[in-house]
Amino acid sequence: MxxxxxxxxxxxxxxxxxxxxxxxxxxxxxxxxxxxxxxxxxxxxxxxxxxxxxxxxxxxxxxxxxxxxxxxxxxxxxxxLQVALPPSRTWLIPVLYGGDMGPDLSTVADFAHLSDQEAVNAYTSHDYLIYFLGFLPGFAYMASVPDRLAMPRLEKPRLKIPAGSVGIAGHQTGFYPVESPGGWRIIGRTPLKLYDPHNPQSFYSAGDSVRFFAIDRDQFAVIQQADRQGTYQVRTVEK
Incomplete structure (x- = not known):
């Protein structure tokens, strides 16, 4: 070490x-x-x-x-430093990419010389380690975005980014647990409620990993409703 x-x-x-x-x-x-x-x-x-x-x-x-x-x-x-690392969890997070949910997806795809779907495939083909939480309650700083997708953050940050938005900033990626200003490239949105002020402990922790998977608009609505009712179970994979 x-x-x-x-x-x-x-x-x-x-x-x-x-x-x-x-x-x-x-x-x-x-x-x-x-x-x-x-x-x-x-x-x-x-x-x-x-x-x-x-x-x-x-x-x-x-x-x-x-x-x-x-x-x-x-x-x-x-x-x-002398012992093996303990097993970690990988959370499977659903995301609707592009359109009004991911206004920067096409820009990121152009940056990578890919179609929108190819960019989504490249992004979701990797697991992302949560290095630490910060900036906002439950904001997970994750890495590493594939080199070809690692587009720098916006020159002028947006004043309002919806909760659940998934973004890229260079080799970092993350999701916004609450509505916030921000300068990351927004490529999609998860229907999951990532932060609850009445129960501020996030279901994910630093040291966990995240594996994103793509969903369509109908699936987004179904998962969002189930999540709000407390019946959606975020799946995990043990490493």
């Missing part, structure tokens, strides 16, 4: 950093390390915040120091 660094971030956090690149194995290791740190139940550690290649450990600066936390977590990091 690659070398890592532990550095202080102010007086209430330390960051564990690996190589500066988007790498699924590095990210999965960070999530594993984060789980082990929380399970260790250090009295002063408050939470962990994963990103693409870093894990920030937040602690109560009135009870401990960055040096003490670094010394406590280093054995856990070394332990995690």
């Amino acid at each position: 690659e070398k890592y660094q532990i550095t202080a971030v102010g007086d209430q956090a330390v960051a564990i950093s690996f190589a500066n690149r988007i790498d699924p194995q590095i990210n999965q290791r960070l999530h594993q390390i984060g789980r082990l740190i929380l399970q260790a139940d250090f009295p002063a550690v408050q939470t962990v915040v994963p990103a693409y290649r870093t894990l920030t450990v937040l602690f109560d600066g009135s009870r401990t120091t960055a040096d003490q936390v670094s010394a406590e977590i280093e054995p856990i990091i070394k332990q995690a």
Whole structure:
């Protein structure tokens, strides 16, 4: 496994950093390390915040120091690097692509020199790892979009993107759990309700993967109604 660094971030956090690149194995290791740190139940550690290649450990600066936390977590990091990664879940997410649901699909297809359907086929032929959640409640930063589809984000962001919209920004992809401004290229929309303020814990988590599959407009309506009634079960595949 690659070398890592532990550095202080102010007086209430330390960051564990690996190589500066988007790498699924590095990210999965960070999530594993984060789980082990929380399970260790250090009295002063408050939470962990994963990103693409870093894990920030937040602690109560009135009870401990960055040096003490670094010394406590280093054995856990070394332990995690010696064991196999645990199995992960892959969520199967339905998406209606193109038209009013995906206003940027044709632009992305042109960028890739593909037809709209070929672009959808290329996009749905990959599983996408959820590297971390952020920006909005439940917004999943996923990668990696195939090179030919990796179109840069819009130069001028939209002021309103509907909840459930699925977008591309370079090699990143993600879905908007709530209505929001945004500059990603919107290629489709899922009928699933991705965020509920009354139950803010998303069904998916960082470290999971997503496999998108295409549906038509009739299927969109049926799945949306079932999801709102609580009778639609999002399927998973164990890896």
